[in-house]
Amino acid sequence: MAFYTEAALKAVLKDRGLRLTPQRERILRIFQTLPQGKHLNAEELYQLLRRQEELEDAPPGRQIGLATVYRTVKLMALLGILRELELAEGHKHYELNQPSPQHHHHLVCVNCHKTIEFTNEVVLQICRKQAESAQFDMLDCQMTIHAICPEAVDRGWPSVLPEDWECPRSGWSRDAAEFS
Secondary structure (H helix, E strand, O other): OOOOOHHHHHHHHHHOOOOOOHHHHHHHHHHHHOOOOOOEOHHHHHHHHHHHHHHHOOOHHHOOOHHHHHHHHHHHHHOOOEEEEEOOOOOEEEEEOOOHHHOOEEEEEOOOOOEEEEOOHHHHHHHHHHHHHOOOOOOOOOOEEEEOOHHHHHOOOOOOOOOOOEOOOOOOEHHHHHOO
């Protein structure tokens, strides 16, 4: 079961004088059903929502705009419902903020953007101790390690990678990155 239910989101929003809109409910549902290790940026979330709307043949008034998606993920991150992640792609990604047993961190290749999730109890303990010593309630603790994957190093990163190089681990290619 997901940590944040629609009822929990409604209560958090109500405490701040906000309401649970159908758009916020739909966005929460997307994050509740994401597979473990999947992160979405606002554009990807918007595309998922648009595909859902097409499948459901949603009337124009029920469609979610991109600006609403950006505002909603930012709000949900500020409320501690979503984790806002700075991976290595120049834009933020989001995932549902889970309770500590599922707390994890990220190892990201700055070349191909391959992301590996890992847990580390020592990091979590340091974060908890720091929050407690300042009399804060910890909502999130995340570490992102920016690194280079072994495939890129083996090929001579940073200076020798050919223009058409594609990472065998993630499928990322230099050619595709130039046009995204």
